[in-house]
Amino acid sequence: MEFKLSELMEYENIVIQCHDNPDADALASGYALKWYLKLKGKDARFIYSGKLEIRKSNLLKMIELFEIDVEYVKEMPAPDLLLTVDCQYGESNVTHFDAEKIAVIDHHQVSRELPELSVVRSNYGSCSTVIYELLRNEGIDINDDPKVSTALYYGLLTDTSNFVEISHPADRDLRDNAGFVNFQITTLRNSNISKDELLIAGDALKEAEFSDTYTFGIVETRPCDPNILGIISDMLLEVEGVDSCLVYTIFDFGVKISVRSCTKLIKANEMAEFLSDGYGGGGGHISKAGGLLKKDMMKRAGISYDHDTITEYLRNRMIEYHRDCEILYAGKADEDISEYEHYVKKDVKVGYVEAQKIAEPGRKVCIRTLEGDIEVSVDTDVIIILGIEGEVYPMNRAKFEKSYRLSDEPYIFPGEYPPVVIDSGSGERIELLPLASSCITKGGAGIYAKKLDHRIKIFTTWDPDRYFLGVEGDYKAVRADDHKDVYIIAADVFAKSYTKA
Ligand SMILES: [Mn+2]
Numbered sequence: 001m002e003f004k005l006s007e008l009m010e011y012e013n014i015v016i017q018c019h020d021n022p023d024a025d026a027l028a029s030g031y032a033l034k035w036y037l038k039l040k041g042k043d044a045r046f047i048y049s050g051k052l053e054i055r056k057s058n059l060l061k062m063i064e065l066f067e068i069d070v071e072y073v074k075e076m077p078a079p080d081l082l083l084t085v086d087c088q089y090g091e092s093n094v095t096h097f098d099a100e101k102i103a104v105i106d107h108h109q110v111s112r113e114l115p116e117l118s119v120v121r122s123n124y125g126s127c128s129t130v131i132y133e134l135l136r137n138e139g140i141d142i143n144d145d146p147k148v149s150t151a152l153y154y155g156l157l158t159d160t161s162n163f164v165e166i167s168h169p170a171d172r173d174l175r176d177n178a179g180f181v182n183f184q185i186t187t188l189r190n191s192n193i194s195k196d197e198l199l200i201a202g203d204a205l206k207e208a209e210f211s212d213t214y215t216f217g218i219v220e221t222r223p224c225d226p227n228i229l230g231i232i233s234d235m236l237l238e239v240e241g242v243d244s245c246l247v248y249t250i251f252d253f254g255v256k257i258s259v260r261s262c263t264k265l266i267k268a269n270e271m272a273e274f275l276s277d278g279y280g281g282g283g284g285h286i287s288k289a290g291g292l293l294k295k296d297m298m299k300r301a302g303i304s305y306d307h308d309t310i311t312e313y314l315r316n317r318m319i320e321y322h323r324d325c326e327i328l329y330a331g332k333a334d335e336d337i338s339e340y341e342h343y344v345k346k347d348v349k350v351g352y353v354e355a356q357k358i359a360e361p362g363r364k365v366c367i368r369t370l371e372g373d374i375e376v377s378v379d380t381d382v383i384i385i386l387g388i389e390g391e392v393y394p395m396n397r398a399k400f401e402k403s404y405r406l407s408d409e410p411y412i413f414p415g416e417y418p419p420v421v422i423d424s425g426s427g428e429r430i431e432l433l434p435l436a437s438s439c440i441t442k443g444g445a446g447i448y449a450k451k452l453d454h455r456i457k458i459f460t461t462w463d464p465d466r467y468f469l470g471v472e473g474d475y476k477a478v479r480a481d482d483h484k485d486v487y488i489i490a491a492d493v494f495a496k497s498y499t500k501a
Helices: 005-010 024-039 057-066 127-137 146-159 169-177 182-189 195-206 226-237 268-276 295-300 307-323 397-403 491-497
Strands: 014-018 045-048 081-085 101-106 117-120 209-211 216-221 244-250 254-261 280-284 288-294 325-329 341-345 349-354 364-369 372-377 382-386 392-396 404-407 420-423 429-431 437-441 447-451 455-459 468-470 475-479 482-489 498-500
Touching: 005 024, 005 127, 014 024, 024 045, 024 057, 024 081, 024 127, 024 146, 057 146, 057 182, 101 127, 127 146, 127 169, 146 169, 146 182, 195 216, 195 226, 209 307, 216 226, 216 307, 226 244, 226 254, 226 288, 244 268, 244 307, 254 268, 254 280, 254 295, 254 307, 268 280, 268 288, 268 307, 288 295, 307 325, 349 404, 364 392, 382 397, 392 397, 397 404, 455 482, 468 482, 475 491, 482 491, 491 498
Parallel strands: 014 045, 014 081, 081 101, 101 117, 216 244, 325 455
Antiparallel strands: 209 216, 244 254, 254 288, 280 288, 341 447, 341 498, 349 382, 349 437, 364 372, 364 420, 382 392, 404 437, 420 429, 447 475, 455 468, 475 482
């Protein structure tokens, strides 16, 4: 459930936590939130944890300029409310602390089940923007305190590469409405890295490796502030012939990675997940992401933690990511089904929502499916299905009518996180459950499916810019009545929904 900031007033002892290795957006978000709570008479703590204390020059400058009262902690008694900002509780880059109640305010891709109290706007450029909107909803003007407005403005600036990556109107609102203090922004912009860090970056770039076959670049740096990795990977991506890249540093506790992509064939957050799979975690945005491979987990898996082994491992993993993945554009040609088996739907009850109930025809909405977000243009022909595991996906009316019959019974949602779609224009979140009705699968012509033994990215006819990822164990499926309609069915959903014809 979304929450309002004023609803937090019922908690006594509140701690705001941002992700480990905080960046400017995380600091600004926590700072503005603490400021708000203080206005309302609540003294909250603002903390971060992790292996490293902040040492990047612009962040130290930021803390000094705005007098940000942020504490680096290793241990902490459980507060009544732990509010994570610019990250999601339970993520690998958020040190775990116990708390009575958890709340999340974030702008990254949803990476796990969210607590009841959460506001996540994955299509916003910064968490500062989310905070700005929540404050505005409370009637609070950030310009009442120039330090707060300047900090939020700087958070957005740094998270969107100097506003270049702004696409959401909410971000534009913050950019245009924040009455920032110009000289402070100039100071911060011009203390982005230290002299030592410039030399580290320079040394690292001299040893850059490139793959012409897979158009990626890899750079290793000496240990430095993880934010420097991001600066280097941004630079690397600007190189002609580099469509994705990896920058990493080997620390004594693990390997920090920073990943970028400028091709629609690769989601950076997913590549970061792939690179760190089994040894830690990764995530972030479609174009920018990061992660950590933990030393103890690598050693446990028998990977010796020395420089050459790690370098070799990451290089191979990058090649595997690019090489061992099939790419398919659905809707272009009939799929050859000679190696597929025929399945029909079990008699299962699912939910559906007519898209026209959600928004005006012609508006674009973002549907958060298990395999990724897709953007759909609303019209009377679009039906949104709420599947057996609570998964959500669109279907056109003709296929819907062939596959389902309507039921009078009320719809009961099987999942825990109530599905929403997001109006791509306004950023408004629309709950689907109040609009949902029940329907029951018809056996119908069924599908042809085969179990995947490799990774595949499918661009469906719904959204040519964002792919669905299928991994080993999932199913690649083709509608029996339309051999061009190829898509992915997750392993657990498949087991519950289909039986051999
Ligand atoms: Mn951020």
